[in-house]
Amino acid sequence: MSKKEEKPFIASRPLTLIYKLPISKTLPFWEGLKQGKFLTTKCKNCGRMTFPPQADCPSCYSSEVEWVELSKEAELLTATAVMVKPSSFAQEETYIVAVAKLKEGLKAVGWLKGVKPDPAELKEKIKPGMKLKVETAISKEGNPYYVFVPA
Ligand SMILES: [Zn+2]
Structure with a gap:
């Protein structure tokens, strides 16, 4: 079987998809x-x-x-730096995703800010059990969101 040859084409400009999430x-x-x-x-x-x-x-x-x-108090369970980003976050710098246990006992996933996402700093400054707090903010698109920061 021969691989189908790609026909000549002209590439379009990059397209942006914006979903409206209910x-x-x-x-x-x-x-x-x-x-x-x-x-x-x-x-x-x-x-x-x-x-x-x-x-x-x-x-x-x-x-x-x-x-x-909720109290906005949390404890870190685990965290990782995301270097290979999904396409919707392709424009972002490397970021840290954390799983935290809220004071109320619920688990929450969110970005961890206030720590550089480089391996040395992660290893030195990020420990399971460390105290975190929740901060709220508004994105440049106008969407509210929350992040974790070291308490
Ligand atoms: Zn119920």
Whole structure:
């Protein structure tokens, strides 16, 4: 079998895709971030808290959830520097992704800022169990987000 030959072509300019991600069911989370608050959902039926917030309880499937404010205190479980980035983050500098345990016992994934993402600094300054705090910010596109920083 012969490999199909590529026909002559002219490459287009790079195209940008912008997806509109629906957030109506978690809107208080995003509005809270804009105000510097770190919110999540708690099931009114069984009391389970979830992070990220969910419109329906993953334990009892109730849609009766309430919004509660989290403490913004966390402890590092693990972290890694991402050098090979997904295409949607291709323009970003190397960044650190952390998994942290929030004071409330929930796990959360987020970027870790305030530490250089080079191997020596990671090894020296990043330790499991270290105290982190959550900070909120607004991206240049106008989207609210949160990051972890060393406490
Ligand atoms: Zn529940």
